Amino acid sequence: MGELLILSIIILGLVVYSVNGFPLKLSILTLLVINWWGLSEGAGIFNLFPIGLFQNILLEIPLKGYNGLLTVNSWAEATKLVIIIGSVAILLMIDPYFQKKEETFTTQSGALGAGPSNRKNNHDLRSNGASHTPVLILMVTLGGVLLVLSSNWLSVYLAIELPTLSLFILAAQKRGSGHSAESGLKYFVLGALSSGLFLFGCALLCGLTGGASIPCVDLVLNQGVAQTLDSAMGSGPSGVVTPMGSLFITVALLFKLSAAPFHMWAPDVYDGAPTTTTALLATVPKVAIFSILVTIGPVVNILLIGAVFSMAVGSIGALNQTKVKRLLAYSGIGHMGFVLWGIEIGSFESVLASLVYMILYVSMSICIFAIILALGVVKNLIVEFSGLSRREPVLALALALTLLSIAGIPPLVGFLGKWLVLLSGVGYRYYLVSILAVVCSVIAGVYYVRIVKIIYFQADSPLLIGPRTLLKENRINLRKSLLIGASLYPIGFTIVSPNFLLQIAHWATMGLF
DSSP: OOOHHHHHHHHHHHTOOOTHHHHHHHHHHHHHHHHHHHHHHHTTTGSSSSSHHHHHHHHHSGGGGGGTBBOOOOHHHHHHHHHHHHHHHHHHSSSSHHHHHHHHHHHHHTTTTTTTHHHHHHHHHHHHHHHHHHHHHHHHHHHHHHHHHHHHHHHHHHHHHHHHHHHHHHHHTTTOOOHHHHHHHHHHHHHHHHHHHHHHHHHHHHHHHHHOOOHHHHHHHHSSSSHHHHHHHHHHSSOOOOHHHHHHHHHHHHHHOOOOOSSSTHHHHHHHSSHHHHHHHHHHHHHHHHHHHHHHHOOOHHHHHHHHHHHHHHHTTTTTOOOOHHHHHHHHHHHHHHHOOOOOOEEEEEEEHHHHHHHHHHHHHHEEEEEHHTTSSSBBGGGGTTTTTHHHHHHHHHHHHHHHHHHTTSSTTTTHHHHHHHHHHTTTOOHHHHHHHHHHHHHHHHHHHHHHHHHHHOOOGGHHHHHHHSSSOOOOHHHHHHHHHHHHHHHHHHHTTTTHHHHHHHHHTTTTT
């Protein structure tokens, strides 16, 4: 776990000595090195390299093991790998060549009536904000990695708050946009509410058990110690304190996961935040929250309610959406329903299915957001995709494949994730929920297929005339192609040979059972 200390030191250095253009490259390099470090350390080959000496020296610090705050197993290592790979993809999205298309139309349209000095000041403000974006993304990554490794309620709370504060700044970083400021404020207020619920739940559990260790609390929850302690305390009806504490913690984590019925912030925040921030919100924090949900063993009844509501709200709520990012917000809510259902079942097969589903969801979400950014114009309305197959046939095909995959249409890989979760549900006699999941998947397929229809069979929208006159032709460079291709590859080919993905998920789940 020495890589966590290295990552923290590098983030501090970037904050203090931030230089425009430099933090992005160093951030990507840092995550790649940390990723390689963790893999090689787990494989037992790290000491073959000279840097192994530095690691051995570093781990002699009295923080080894972090005094029981963190723990390492195959589950934490696998989810940490997903978080780091997702963060590298987000950092590639904010490359200056990859970021300009989101701000160009807004700044140029706003600068039509402004003088040269105003345009220069606006550019300076954007540059200063952009230079700190990689640092904030690294802080989100650090918080996510700490969260999946946490084995103490104190470290869990701190790991949750670090990404929350960073994401609040990222969501509101478009200083000239009132919509962005509104989304940042909503995320901050509702994030503070969920953090308060989480802290209150932790206080109840820790006050009852006398310790903050998650295994200790798990012993209380699962072996009937809670009733004995409640009775001994004489504080009221037996068994009231423990369920309430666990309930508050689960509800707070469902808030962070944007699962229904605690999803009210997601559509507005997704729509108002910059596209790169939306991509970050939809991927990295959800993986971390998913990992800790599985680890702590939450209230299963609440998870089942959240799963059912998320499937229904996500599929029905997206039907009347006209904006792309709001539709993707409801889509994410629906997908979290499948993930929560697998966690709620609680078997080895269902947790493995949820992990596979989450990995595929992250890959497909990154591909969609990367294509949206690569198109050269801020895609705000769904109708703006009309005629895309004639302007950008390759990107249109990639976007269509990704949308059909995320809808769960075979033989694309999205079908594999839904099939594994449904198989676990039917195997454990969740027949009604299985029928609901199939119906919601069919409903969700309607709006995905509608976008594909707009891409290929609808004439160009007149809404694109304004951006076209202001923007130059956008060429897909190597960086964009690599990111889109890397995220698109598993969508098209994993279904042919899913053994590698299933073996990784099996190895990770073995750390829990």
